[in-house]
Amino acid sequence: VRRLGAVATACVVASAVVVGHAAGAEGRLAAPCVGDALKPKVRLETSRRVAVLGEMMDFVGRRADPYGLNAAHVETLRRDREALQTLEARITSVCYGSLAEFRADAERVFVDYRVYWLRLPQTYGLAAADWLAQARAALGAAADKLEPLAASNAQAMTALGTMRDRLAAADGRLGAAPTPAPILASAVALRPARDMTANDAALRALHQALVATRAELVAAHAAGLEAIAAVRAAAG
Amino acid sequence: LRGSGRIAKFPGAHRAARRRSAAILASLVVLAGPASFAACGRDEPEAGPGATAAPTTTTRPAPSTRPTRAPASTSATTAAPAADLDALERELAAAKALLDDAAPEVANADPATGRAREGSAP
Numbered sequence: 001v002r003r004l005g006a007v008a009t010a011c012v013v014a015s016a017v018v019v020g021h022a023a024g025a026e027g028r029l030a031a032p033c034v035g036d037a038l039k040p041k042v043r044l045e046t047s048r049r050v051a052v053l054g055e056m057m058d059f060v061g062r063r064a065d066p067y068g069l070n071a072a073h074v075e076t077l078r079r080d081r082e083a084l085q086t087l088e089a090r091i092t093s094v095c096y097g098s099l100a101e102f103r104a105d106a107e108r109v110f111v112d113y114r115v116y117w118l119r120l121p122q123t124y125g126l127a128a129a130d131w132l133a134q135a136r137a138a139l140g141a142a143a144d145k146l147e148p149l150a151a152s153n154a155q156a157m158t159a160l161g162t163m164r165d166r167l168a169a170a171d172g173r174l175g176a177a178p179t180p181a182p183i184l185a186s187a188v189a190l191r192p193a194r195d196m197t198a199n200d201a202a203l204r205a206l207h208q209a210l211v212a213t214r215a216e217l218v219a220a221h222a223a224g225l226e227a228i229a230a231v232r233a234a235a236g
Numbered sequence: 237l238r239g240s241g242r243i244a245k246f247p248g249a250h251r252a253a254r255r256r257s258a259a260i261l262a263s264l265v266v267l268a269g270p271a272s273f274a275a276c277g278r279d280e281p282e283a284g285p286g287a288t289a290a291p292t293t294t295t296r297p298a299p300s301t302r303p304t305r306a307p308a309s310t311s312a313t314t315a316a317p318a319a320d321l322d323a324l325e326r327e328l329a330a331a332k333a334l335l336d337d338a339a340p341e342v343a344n345a346d347p348a349t350g351r352a353r354e355g356s357a358p
Contacts, residue, residue: 106357116350124344131338138331203347
């Protein structure tokens with residue numbers, strides 16, 4: 001038994017020496033990779049963002065694009081998606097030797113792309129601007145057709161004047177298609193940043209302009225209905 | 237006949253009775269003359285020789301008293317604006333639908349939602 005125990009001890013010591021030598025010879029091969037436990041979470045966040053970018057590309061790509069901004073935005077989204085896929089592959093394959101190295105790559109998923117904080121509001125802002133531009137065009141066409149019918153009716157002309165004022169106010173906020181107002185064009189051109197203070201302010205300004213533009217157009221719609229009612233009332 | 241209720245049951249008998257009444261009335265007019273007939277205060281058309289042969293005194297309105305349509309020109313001028321206004325109302329409804337479609341996207345353009353979702357590296 002003693003002999004067997006001595007042999008076993010010798011084997012353990014010998015194998016430890018061999019492994020230690022091999023590890024020393026090939027650097028960190030046997031050392032555990034830092035951040036492996038956190039990789040699934042980062043991969044999940046990355047794949048979610050890749051999926052959202054793809055959805056946004058489809059979402060914007062189907063739009064009418066009255067301001068001519070969508071193609072460039074879709075291209076930006078496509079580049080972001082490809083870069084994120086490359087980054088995801090890198091994070092999956094690299095064995096990080098330190099937490100700092102791992103965090104540097106993991107942070108890029110969040111900071112370098114700002115998919116939710118920047119790209120999503122930009123995309124929704126563009127889509128909303130598209131809808132609003134189409135509604136504005138339809139209301140403008142209706143106002144033009146209403147003009148001769150309301151010409152001899154003071155009440156209808158007053159309502160039509162209100163309608164045109166509201167349409168002009170809407171144009172002043174987002175721009176008359178196909179020319180976007182600076183607030184829209186600059187918000188779509190924003191780039192991801194570590195400090196998002198300025199970007200956030202620009203996005204909030206765009207959001208407020210969208211809300212106000214929609215309110216102007218709703219008011220223009222109501223004024224148009226009022227003008228039609230006045231013409232009908234006069235016709236008996 | 238009227239008292240016996242046969243008028244309602246036998247319209248043919250009614251017509252025969254009316255025909256007889258008309259014949260009697262015509263013969264009375266011939267005998268008494270139109271002037272004396274008019275003096276009775278009846279609000280009947282002045283009966284002439286041709287009228288005596290008329291078998292009935294129906295009250296169907298003469299063609300001239302039927303309701304008439306408005307002149308064609310007036311109808312056209314009121315119909316055209318009405319159709320135009322209907323079309324304009326449809327255009328406004330389509331524009332309103334676009335505004336309704338825009339509402340959720342305007343709301344989603346608020347960066348506050350995305351900022352909360354963005355998170356940070358672990």
